[in-house]
Amino acid sequence: MFSFFKKKPVTPDAATPAPVPVPAPALPPALSPVSSPAFDPAAGHPPAEPLSFEMETAPRLAAKQSWMSRLKAGLSKTSANLSVLFVGARIDDDLYDELEGALLMADAGIDATQYLLDALKRRVKDDKLLDAAAVKVALKELMIDLLRPLEKGFELGRHQPTVMMISGVNGAGKTTTIGKLAKHMQAHGQSVLLAAGDTFRAAAREQLMVWGQRNDVTVVSQASCDPAAVSYDAVQSGKAKGTNVVMIDTAGRLPTQLHLMAELQKIQRVIGKGMDGAPHETLLVIDGNTGQNALAQVKAFDDALGLTGLIITKLDGTAKGGVLAAIARVRPVPVYFIGIGEQIEDLQPFDATEFVEALLG
């Protein structure tokens, strides 16, 4: 789910007297701290970085299978529309025309659709593919290649606290996602503080407060206050308490509401005054059912804020999924997580291979 940044051992600076060298015990290369892929307490060497906490245990595998089947169910409409094209089909212009239509219907947009079709035609010619099943496999591979640059592990521990600002249009799933992320982080031993930066809607503030009480997470909140001030206070509080992660919720807004976009920029600036380099993550939450408009949202929020990552929610609804191809082609902001429901385990890291598997079956 997350990887954790581990500080390298501090190297003495020039002013510090050099310690008397002690010959290091010779280690075989496989045990060398630098080349070690993970921390092994028995071996007594420090971890390489970043350190992944994922383990393929039996319950984890079962959870993975359940996640995949629900992701497949969510994207089943697109998957059915694409897969049917390859059943007993001849590889001719009709197939490419139908594929073009299906990709556009799946919200892939003109650019990504044209790119995939051109690449597929080249692949069919170069590899002399003769049957439709092989063409489908080639399309899958091309889609994975297209989406893979969007994969990025979410890293914690590089800053104390790691400050995250979460934005998005109304109802995209920001608050729900913050709740799920907070629970995942707590499960990984991280202390979390939330800021109710949605100071417009009393209900939104209360939603976060109630959630915080239930889950033992401190929530910084002030009624009718400047959201930038609440965010600043949260960062100060996080620094003072030594909290690992501060997540700042913001009120939903449309990118066309320019004064509200300017307000987001102000929140971001003020967070930076509270801590140098913060926010370390500026995230946009997107409702996966928004279709091609999602791309417009990514562009507008990225232009205004310089996004570091995306979270795509509600891929369990009527989402078609192709918009990720459009994002990959036109504005490749990393997709940290995707969501397929309201439970905590319904939010998982984005994995291009899994996603395409769900999309193309």
Ligand SMILES: Nc1nc2c(ncn2[C@@H]2O[C@H](COP(=O)(O)OP(=O)(O)OP(=O)(O)O)[C@@H](O)[C@H]2O)c(=O)[nH]1
């Ligand atoms: N089916 C489904 N519903 C979701 C998902 N994520 C969030 N929701 C629901 O979407 C609705 C809106 O979620 P919120 O978290 O309140 O959205 P928000 O972006 O904070 O909303 P505003 O504060 O009004 O801008 C809620 O009913 C959530 O339960 C998801 O992945 N799948």
